[in-house]
Amino acid sequence: MYVPSTILYYGFTCALNANIKQAQDPTIAIIDTRSLPTEDMIRTARVSKIETTNILIRAEYVRRLGKVAGKKIHLVNVHDYTTPSLRFSYIPEYVLREGVYRADPATQEGCQKCKPDMGRSIGCEYTQKCGCLEYAAVDQVRLTPETKKEYEKALATGGSLLGFPKRFPYFTGDTKRQRTGTLVSFYLDSRNPIYECNDRCGCGPYCRNKNVQFGRQVELEIFKTGSGRGWGLRCKEDLFMGQFVDTYRGEVITDAEATRREQAGGMMKASYLYNLDKHQESEGLAQEDIYVVDGEFMGGPSKFMNHSCEPNCRQYTVSYNKHDSRIYDLAFFAIRDIPAGEELTFDYLDKEEADEEVDAPEGAVPCLCGTAKCRKWLWQ
Numbered sequence: 001m002y003v004p005s006t007i008l009y010y011g012f013t014c015a016l017n018a019n020i021k022q023a024q025d026p027t028i029a030i031i032d033t034r035s036l037p038t039e040d041m042i043r044t045a046r047v048s049k050i051e052t053t054n055i056l057i058r059a060e061y062v063r064r065l066g067k068v069a070g071k072k073i074h075l076v077n078v079h080d081y082t083t084p085s086l087r088f089s090y091i092p093e094y095v096l097r098e099g100v101y102r103a104d105p106a107t108q109e110g111c112q113k114c115k116p117d118m119g120r121s122i123g124c125e126y127t128q129k130c131g132c133l134e135y136a137a138v139d140q141v142r143l144t145p146e147t148k149k150e151y152e153k154a155l156a157t158g159g160s161l162l163g164f165p166k167r168f169p170y171f172t173g174d175t176k177r178q179r180t181g182t183l184v185s186f187y188l189d190s191r192n193p194i195y196e197c198n199d200r201c202g203c204g205p206y207c208r209n210k211n212v213q214f215g216r217q218v219e220l221e222i223f224k225t226g227s228g229r230g231w232g233l234r235c236k237e238d239l240f241m242g243q244f245v246d247t248y249r250g251e252v253i254t255d256a257e258a259t260r261r262e263q264a265g266g267m268m269k270a271s272y273l274y275n276l277d278k279h280q281e282s283e284g285l286a287q288e289d290i291y292v293v294d295g296e297f298m299g300g301p302s303k304f305m306n307h308s309c310e311p312n313c314r315q316y317t318v319s320y321n322k323h324d325s326r327i328y329d330l331a332f333f334a335i336r337d338i339p340a341g342e343e344l345t346f347d348y349l350d351k352e353e354a355d356e357e358v359d360a361p362e363g364a365v366p367c368l369c370g371t372a373k374c375r376k377w378l379w380q
């Protein structure tokens with residue numbers, strides 16, 4: 001059983017007496033931890049200096065949470081007196097560190113041929129001319145035999161995919177099951193990057209191809225799991241399958257800096273580092289050109305999302321500038337309906353990687369997700 005150290009230090013001896021039996025060796029005291037902390041100890045601890053400090057730390061953390069933009073973020077701990085570390089700063093955007101650069105803003109063209117009102121409620125989702133969707137997945141179902149040949153030729157020669165019908169990422173109108181703005185199943189089930197329209201687009205502010213860029217729209221709760229996994233995250237409202245939850249924020253650092261921090265930070269550091277390597281292969285980027293997001297000391301509430309081998313969320317690539325292959329958003333979406341209060345989790349391992357591994361590697365961190373399909377370890 002976990003006994004808060006504050007109570008052990010500051011609980012008066014008289015409160016402990018009832019729990020101490022003399023062992024056969026009278027110099028050794030046996031403490032029956034099943035009945036700790038006693039009410040006396042809790043009462044004593046509440047007026048101790050350490051407990052006052054804990055209350056102040058909690059108040060400061062809650063004050064900082066109150067300043068985070070967007071819907072409210074709550075903090076709940078029914079297990080002990082701890083608070084997440086105050087060494088963490090909440091930031092609304094990536095913080096770019098030395099050696100990290102966004103593509104020149106001039107490369108962020110936006111869609112030039114789209115307009116706010118293209119008639120009959122037509123928006124970027126219907127036009128094949130939307131420049132932002134140039135690199136989006138082609139909707140092969142809508143290809144005619146003729147355009148199919150052109151598409152195959154473009155693929156073989158590396159030609160432009162502009163003009164082919166594209167898979168639009170978000171539902172544009174309520175259907176029986178889906179809600180407007182939720183991610184369509186093609187993207188939910190695939191690893192295709194999502195390309196959203198941006199401020200330079202002709203389509204205007206109400207384009208349906210804008211979602212993640214508006215930020216978190218749901219109320220979250222950081223809570224102590226009490227199951228050996230530290231803090232976790234849950235949502236105060238029901239989430240629909242495909243609904244955007246939040247982005248992962250942090251410092252964006254070079255690959256070399258990430259290696260340095262990983263070596264200095266120990267085994268758990270890996271769980272805060274995310275490679276921005278989605279376009280590495282397609283753009284022929286060298287490993288040293290890859291940027292990494294470090295969310296350990298700066299970021300958002302999604303820092304508290306724990307791993308599960310049967311997760312209810314997944315991380316997706318969302319880009320607002322198709323010409324910037326090195327910096328994009330890492331966005332969490334619900335991959336099934338999630339009732340309010342259920343812990344939000346994602347799989348820390350890429351699916352393909354997880355399938356490849358069979359045995360637990362040496363030094364693997366045990367997984368405590370508790371699901372039926374648990375792989376028993378997090379990473380090496």
Ligand SMILES: C[S@@+](CC[C@H](N)C(=O)[O-])C[C@H]1O[C@@H](n2cnc3c(N)ncnc32)[C@H](O)[C@@H]1O
Binds near residue numbers: 268271305307
């Ligand atoms: C990104 S943090 C998640 C928030 C973390 N629980 C906390 O309290 O700050 C990742 C760390 O959480 C813990 N963790 C997450 N998922 C876990 C799991 N399924 N089993 C065991 N530990 C887990 C590990 O200590 C891991 O290094």
